Amino acid sequence: MAAFVRRRAEDDRPGLYTAGRVYSHRQVVAEAAARAAWLADRRRPGPFHVAVLLDNEAEYIFWLAATALAGAVMVGGNTTHRGDELARDLTHTECQLLVTSTTHLPLVDGRTFGPELGTVSAASERVLVVDHPGSAATLEPFAGAPLPPDDGSVTPATLGYLLFTSGTSGAPKACRCTQGRMAGIGSRVPQLFGLTEDDVCYLAMPLFHSNALMAGWAPSLAAGAAAALPSAGKFSASGFLPDIRAFGVTYFNYVGKPLSYILATPEQPDDADNPLRRAFGNEGTPADVERFAERFGCVATDSYGSTEGGATVQRTPDTPPGALGRAPEGTVVLDPETGLECPPARFDAQGRLTNAEEAIGELVSRQGGSGFEGYWRNDEAEQARMRNGWYWTGDLAYRDEAGFFYFAGRDHDWLRVDGENFASAPVERILIRHPDIMLAAVYAVPDPVVGDQVMAAVQLQVGATFDPVAFTEFLGAQEDLGTKWAPRFVRVTAELPQTATSKVVKRVLRAERWKTTDPVYYQPDRALPYRPLTEDEAAQLDAAVADRPL
Numbered sequence: 001m002a003a004f005v006r007r008r009a010e011d012d013r014p015g016l017y018t019a020g021r022v023y024s025h026r027q028v029v030a031e032a033a034a035r036a037a038w039l040a041d042r043r044r045p046g047p048f049h050v051a052v053l054l055d056n057e058a059e060y061i062f063w064l065a066a067t068a069l070a071g072a073v074m075v076g077g078n079t080t081h082r083g084d085e086l087a088r089d090l091t092h093t094e095c096q097l098l099v100t101s102t103t104h105l106p107l108v109d110g111r112t113f114g115p116e117l118g119t120v121s122a123a124s125e126r127v128l129v130v131d132h133p134g135s136a137a138t139l140e141p142f143a144g145a146p147l148p149p150d151d152g153s154v155t156p157a158t159l160g161y162l163l164f165t166s167g168t169s170g171a172p173k174a175c176r177c178t179q180g181r182m183a184g185i186g187s188r189v190p191q192l193f194g195l196t197e198d199d200v201c202y203l204a205m206p207l208f209h210s211n212a213l214m215a216g217w218a219p220s221l222a223a224g225a226a227a228a229l230p231s232a233g234k235f236s237a238s239g240f241l242p243d244i245r246a247f248g249v250t251y252f253n254y255v256g257k258p259l260s261y262i263l264a265t266p267e268q269p270d271d272a273d274n275p276l277r278r279a280f281g282n283e284g285t286p287a288d289v290e291r292f293a294e295r296f297g298c299v300a301t302d303s304y305g306s307t308e309g310g311a312t313v314q315r316t317p318d319t320p321p322g323a324l325g326r327a328p329e330g331t332v333v334l335d336p337e338t339g340l341e342c343p344p345a346r347f348d349a350q351g352r353l354t355n356a357e358e359a360i361g362e363l364v365s366r367q368g369g370s371g372f373e374g375y376w377r378n379d380e381a382e383q384a385r386m387r388n389g390w391y392w393t394g395d396l397a398y399r400d401e402a403g404f405f406y407f408a409g410r411d412h413d414w415l416r417v418d419g420e421n422f423a424s425a426p427v428e429r430i431l432i433r434h435p436d437i438m439l440a441a442v443y444a445v446p447d448p449v450v451g452d453q454v455m456a457a458v459q460l461q462v463g464a465t466f467d468p469v470a471f472t473e474f475l476g477a478q479e480d481l482g483t484k485w486a487p488r489f490v491r492v493t494a495e496l497p498q499t500a501t502s503k504v505v506k507r508v509l510r511a512e513r514w515k516t517t518d519p520v521y522y523q524p525d526r527a528l529p530y531r532p533l534t535e536d537e538a539a540q541l542d543a544a545v546a547d548r549p550l
Helices: 002-007 025-042 058-070 083-092 133-142 179-193 210-223 237-247 258-263 286-296 379-385 424-431 468-476 506-512 535-544
Strands: 014-017 022-024 049-053 073-076 097-100 127-129 159-164 174-178 200-202 226-228 251-255 278-282 299-303 331-334 361-365 390-399 405-410 414-417 420-423 437-446 452-460 489-492 520-522
Touching: 002 025, 002 058, 002 179, 002 210, 014 025, 022 025, 025 058, 025 133, 049 058, 058 073, 058 210, 127 133, 159 179, 159 210, 174 179, 179 210, 179 278, 200 210, 200 237, 210 226, 210 251, 210 278, 237 258, 251 258, 258 278, 258 286, 258 437, 278 286, 286 299, 331 390, 379 390, 405 424, 414 437, 414 452, 420 424, 424 437, 424 452, 437 506
Parallel strands: 014 226, 049 073, 049 097, 073 159, 097 127, 200 226, 200 251, 251 278, 278 299, 452 489
Antiparallel strands: 014 022, 159 174, 331 361, 361 390, 390 405, 414 420, 437 452, 489 520
């Protein structure tokens, strides 16, 4: 990545678009060189880890380039974390310097983050508050600094990033990523999508997350393309199309649910009148990907990937609807209990998966997860990923007779109802067919006797209301809805709990169950329509499952 930055040192074409300014590549590199000199001046013995706690602003791009040049490790602080959670992230990763803003300083001010960083304050020499009046004076002595000497101290094997996993099911893990791995990924994306120096890449996903770096920033740098940052400093559905037009954006990366939010904005007859050519990401629903491409006149590609990079699945031109694509030799779907390969998926005439219980298993790479570089000081998590010399992704999938893979959820998305195992993702894909439902999360809640019952939390389209009778009729009309899949409980919420990358945090929903101020609808008898769950019924359910773990 340091080499990619150096290549742009004398490039006067636009390199970074923001709401208030356009920087040339040369200017971006100059800003990065000054900050790299500041980092070298502040460096202490021990891990050269630098925490960056910022929104998507120009300073973030400068510091990404600066840490690469300096051979430092960029630790992206999650701006949605608070208190002990954020303290754990920065202490665990042994950060010795912190770069933040006056907006986010209150999240860390006065707290102690281990001996390396100490107690955080705007006055600390280990802390730089980029928009604080004193920060300009702090950096001024380093203005005009030359690029660090290319003396071989920074190599492809240099650890460049500690990237936290999204933490949807537990505490986030800090995934190790070398400069070489990041550069390799950054080089492949332009090859896949034909990105060149003439493109503009829209970086709307939070820059502390792997998707923003691996599918956005690194590819833009590798291609010599310009980057554009959201005018709002973070992803905004209403601001998406205005930014695309204002910056001349040709490429957009995403993760999670952004396509759903963009599609929920009022449709206009000229939506396709924009420069966007490609959208690339993962975890978009097949319906959203298709609608997005049609509405905005671009090619949208949804793929499979993870921060760890231990296994990949990529679309091919013949990939059927709903499938992720094909995977390299040695990628299989295994029963996590027996370690045996699951049989191919079978579908009926309506496209319904008929053997979900035996076909769905864990996606595994028998090639040893060549892209996986481990976690920072977390042997237990590494051993869970690498077993028998194989890389276990923790993701559920199934594969058809032709070798195409389909995503079925995370390993915590298994449900067992009346002795039948199934995954949540196929049920969620059915629920969001309902015209009034924008997002749906399906998860297990305890059955009073044994196993699980199905609960769904739904977020409605703007202006829509939940009609329990119509919803019952809708489910009855879905020919591919498994006999055990229909939700027993439906929670209607204004907003699903999500990570900063728009991934639903199901552990929160599972813990809350029906204990919520949101309306919860109940179907005690499959022959009857849904109706509101009463307080007495909720209390009876609580009593029945009181001795059962979630």
